[in-house]
Amino acid sequence: MEQRLAISEKTMHVALHQFIFPFSINRTSQNRFKEQLLKDEFNPFLIYETQQEERYYGPGYQVSHREMERYYLPFTSKFLFPHAEGNEEGFRRYSKQMNLECSLHSPYYNLAFTIHSLDVILCPFDLGFITIRTELNCAELSYSLALEFAKRFRVLQNMNKQDDESYIQNNKMTFKESESFIFHILGPNTLAFLEKGRQNEAHFEKLPFFLDECMYVACFYSFVESSEISLVDIYRAARIDGLDKEGKPFIGATNLNYIKSYSERHSYDRWGPDTYFITDENAFSCITKQSHPIAVKIANKMYGEYYYGLLLNLFHKIVLLKISNQYSQVRLEQNQGKIEELIRSITDFSAKYYFIEVVSQSQGKEIFLQLRKFYGNDELFVEVKRTLTDLFEYQSNYTNKRASYMLRILTIYTVISGIYGMNQVIEDLKGPINWTKMKDYSVFQYFAFVVAVSGILIGISLAIDSLRQLIKKRKY
Template structure:
């Protein structure tokens, strides 16, 4: 279809990207993973260490830890920025400064870029994030090329001809896919700790927003000051539309009314027409035409407060989808233990991690809520709470039925063994037992003996099971 939308190329001052790869961690392997990261010269991130404020973001950029902590309400800051390295109930971040120069090649462009740093973040519920921070050399890049870079680099595994035609060059090494580049160069020892189990034991490959095997991307684009940010520019940032198959600027829509309504819905325009924040299911972008000094301050926010807001919303969505997926797989009549574990997970998530109020500042709150809205977290949370009610109702019915059956069985045993069985064989079980005498038992006496002994065994097993359940509950 012929593109009826006029595309005007824009010159860039700055093009920054943060590529975020969520993953599932192998069960009970976080401590080993942490030790490996420390060996690979990753450094634990603590908000109290101000020396880290300008270490991971490039020469011009700096994140104020004081402002970042104040940006979030105290109960949110407590798990976003834990004070102890071994706090498994919070986000534990490990960062490594790289500052390596690479290039992305295709038949239509050769884009040089710098990778400033990489993060590995451990989260509750055996989740993790890998974040890669890149910066393009803007004297060689226009707006379409910046978008094309984001579109290509975020693809972990090639899916089409354009992906196959592009490759990453680092020194003398060539990588056809971003995945191999990440796990061979940036984090060579991380892949072993990712959950590669069977699909019926993992959830991540089944999540709808990860079916395309792509990373999320946080983009910051600073255009030259005499530029005009149009609704078309906003739409392209939301959809990450770079170049078409012929290497020309591309937009994935031709209806100007649709582009207008889509862009107005997805853009946060409090600081328009100079600065816009755009949210979509695959990208969180900022476009500005402010002066370079102001653009640097906005970029610092993208590396700091807004970065953690994006991570927190992604964390919420992944956990909610994980819980929904687990619920769909539970076989109610056979997995009572899994039901109890799922109830604990939902309750723990609701009480400790999912809050309506998260951000203290008004503009930050609006951006955070926009991210939450487009990820559909509130709707997912309502569904999960409904799941919790269903689980409680089932567990209550199951417990009542189990108690009823148990009472019936114990009553029968009590009647038979107490009134009939014990009267038949009780005398032979006093003092030294005469096993030879039992050879002369009648059928009814054998029956009474079996009932009496099995009743004792059942009583012991019930006591042991109750003790085991009590110990298990105290662990949580």
């Protein structure tokens, strides 16, 4: 489509990105994963260790642990910032300071950037997140180049010609895809712990992505103070529109009314016209033209409170999608054990992790709810609650039918073995059994003997099964 909108290029002071890759962990491997992270010099992130406040975010930036904890309500803080490093019911974050100098190249630009740190977060429900914190180092940085960097780096596996033309360079090593750069340089021992169950179901995917082949990205862009932040700038931040195929500033829409409507729906303008927060399915961005001291404070929030708000919403969405996928499978398999496990998962998620009220501060609550809205978590949660109702109904019908069948079988055995069968052979089963008498049994006596013995065996097996189910329920 021919571009008809004139784009006013903006000069920037700072461009910070946090790329977030959600993944599924192999079952029962979280503890081994944790041990490997410690061997790889990742440090457990603990809220009471204030010496970590300046360690992972680059020169000039820091996160106040005290403010971050107070930002969330107590039951949410307990989950996000567990006090015990081994608490498997919360976010177990392991961070590593990197200070790695790299560059992104294409026919139209060479962008130098620093990777300040790497997070690996282990979550309940066998989920995890990898977060890569970067800062662009270009002397003269334009808004289009910052967006283009976010657009290219977040693509794990190349999908078009522009992706194929770009590459990442580090210490004279070249990587055509972000995926290979992440799993060879940043986290070389991470790939072994990723669950690869979806590989057999996909033709092109090589990793078990839940949503697509791209990372989520949290962006912070600080413009020079003389800039004017327009609706076009807000739209481009939401859609991560950088450069076109000819290396010129690009926007993926031409209708100004559409851009206006979209930008107003997706932006939080409480501090406009100087600062806007923009939310989309793939990106959470902040653009500001505030003075440097204020811009640094906003960036610290993006590294702290807002970062955890984004993680929590992503966690909610992925767990809900995972539960929905499991429900579609158990409906086909009708496996009673998996149905009970799914019921426990939904109940556990609803009781411990999904709350309407999460944030204590008004502005933070509004931003958090905006993230939840655009990820569609409330709608997904309603569907999952319906799923729980359907599972309970199915389980109730199954239990009633099973009880009916068992009662019918036991009644038949009771009648045959109690009234007829045992009277035929009971005398021969008293004391030491004389097996030679069975040679003279009639057909009816053989039948009675088989019914009696099988009834005893069935009773024992039912008792063992009931005991096993009781132990299993107490375990959970």
